[in-house]
Amino acid sequence: MTAHPVVVRDDPGLLEPPKRERCASNRPAIFGGAPLFAETMPILRPALPPTRRLLRRCREVLESGHLTNGKLVQKLEATAARYLGVPECVAVSSCTAGLMLVERCLGLEGQVIVPSFTFFATAHSLLWNGLEPVLVDCDPRSWNLDLERVRCALGPGVSAILAVHVYGNPAASRELERLAKWAGVRLIFDAAHAFGARRDGQSVGGAGDAEIFSLSPTKLLVAGEGGLIATRDPELAEALRAARNYGDAGDYDCRLLGLNARMTEFHAALALAGLPLVERHVSRRNRLARIYEDYLANEPGVTVQKIRPQDRAARKDFSIVIDAARFGISRDFLHSALEQENIQVRRYFDPPLHRQRLYRRYYRPGLDPLEVTERISRGVLSLPLFPQMSEDDTARIAGRILEIRDWAALEPEGNIPRCR
Numbered sequence: 001m002t003a004h005p006v007v008v009r010d011d012p013g014l015l016e017p018p019k020r021e022r023c024a025s026n027r028p029a030i031f032g033g034a035p036l037f038a039e040t041m042p043i044l045r046p047a048l049p050p051t052r053r054l055l056r057r058c059r060e061v062l063e064s065g066h067l068t069n070g071k072l073v074q075k076l077e078a079t080a081a082r083y084l085g086v087p088e089c090v091a092v093s094s095c096t097a098g099l100m101l102v103e104r105c106l107g108l109e110g111q112v113i114v115p116s117f118t119f120f121a122t123a124h125s126l127l128w129n130g131l132e133p134v135l136v137d138c139d140p141r142s143w144n145l146d147l148e149r150v151r152c153a154l155g156p157g158v159s160a161i162l163a164v165h166v167y168g169n170p171a172a173s174r175e176l177e178r179l180a181k182w183a184g185v186r187l188i189f190d191a192a193h194a195f196g197a198r199r200d201g202q203s204v205g206g207a208g209d210a211e212i213f214s215l216s217p218t219k220l221l222v223a224g225e226g227g228l229i230a231t232r233d234p235e236l237a238e239a240l241r242a243a244r245n246y247g248d249a250g251d252y253d254c255r256l257l258g259l260n261a262r263m264t265e266f267h268a269a270l271a272l273a274g275l276p277l278v279e280r281h282v283s284r285r286n287r288l289a290r291i292y293e294d295y296l297a298n299e300p301g302v303t304v305q306k307i308r309p310q311d312r313a314a315r316k317d318f319s320i321v322i323d324a325a326r327f328g329i330s331r332d333f334l335h336s337a338l339e340q341e342n343i344q345v346r347r348y349f350d351p352p353l354h355r356q357r358l359y360r361r362y363y364r365p366g367l368d369p370l371e372v373t374e375r376i377s378r379g380v381l382s383l384p385l386f387p388q389m390s391e392d393d394t395a396r397i398a399g400r401i402l403e404i405r406d407w408a409a410l411e412p413e414g415n416i417p418r419c420r
């Protein structure tokens with residue numbers, strides 16, 4: 001095989017020769033080759049338990065005639081509370097509804113600190129309660145709330161901090177608890193991504209006033225739709241049990257504006273059957289994430305989320321951040337190239353909240369310019385990750401990303417968009 005010329009450019013980041021041979025067999029689809037996968041490799045597949053046991057439970061539900069908020073919901077709450085190591089779990093119809101009800105039951109007012117780098121449902125819960133989001137930047141390593149920025153944003157109008165365990169990387173709960181106590185504000189965690197995560201060896205779920213998990217199909221524990229509120233506060237749990245039932249504590253005399261946010265018995269049956277699989281699935285996700293990291297983390301222009309060695313991330317998603325100038329191709333070019341390989345990828349969370357039309361007016365660059373959020377969201381790309389995926393496919397996807405970069409480097413200047 002003939003040697004290929006090494007491209008020499010002004011940018012020192014691009015001086016390195018391509019690492020791989022450029023041969024017809026690895027020609028990326030975007031350059032005319034065959035796609036890596038004949039059938040679409042999805043970004044995720046819901047982790048579902050075996051159907052037989054589930055169907056038996058569903059038949060029992062139907063025969064009992066008790067279809068919602070019954071024995072199975074109670075059993076799910078008790079089992080999840082034990083797994084998470086918290087005294088109370090309250091099951092609701094979704095994480096969004098859970099966030100809304102927790103904020104309502106805690107009587108929050110005015111402003112709430114929230115990261116801009118999150119899924120929009122986090123902040124929607126605030127708007128539904130008439131609360132004002134104060135958008136704060138994230139940390140360049142953990143991609144969770146930046147503690148120093150939180151401290152700066154804590155002012156007299158703030159009644160709470162709403163933190164997020166981004167992609168299931170446990171947020172700095174002790175430090176946030178200290179900050180919240182110091183400022184006299186409430187602390188809530190959007191734990192949608194974090195079922196099965198551990199901070200300093202302890203299950204995520206017991207910090208702050210409450211932590212709210214999502215049981216929707218893209219999350220770690222699946223109920224179909226659903227949420228779980230974990231709290232150490234028995235009074236809050238009691239208020240939430242009324243709040244999810246329109247606000248009726250059982251005496252038909254509402255003191256609180258609630259919702260119908262009950263969980264059905266069928267959803268509880270699915271989540272109960274899935275609970276015993278969580279541990280295995282989380283280790284599997286970490287194993288696959290590790291393969292991505294081995295291939296990609298040390299490449300120039302690629303950043304991965306840093307998980308502290310004493311923590312375990314739930315790895316709801318595995319995302320890389322591409323710095324186009326250093327990597328040689330832009331995130332969006334890589335995105336199209338991977339789609340052509342039949343690999344489904346997503347840009348979570350781009351645009352971040354402060355660049356969405358609903359939230360633009362809450363962007364206050366004078367208070368927090370959100371520079372890290374800008375940089376991460378501009379380069380972020382979430383790759384396929386689910387427990388049923390093979391090590392081999394994970395490695396092939398990672399290798400393909402590098403091949404796409406290496407082929408692009410040898411394309412004539414001007415053919416490839418190198419920046420944004």
Ligand SMILES: *Cc1c(COP(=O)(O)O)cnc(C)c1O
Pocket residue numbers: 093094095096097118119121122164190192193213214215216226227
């Ligand atoms: C999925 C998700 C939610 C919403 O969960 P639902 O159960 O669908 O309401 C909230 N926050 C984050 C960070 C999420 O990813």
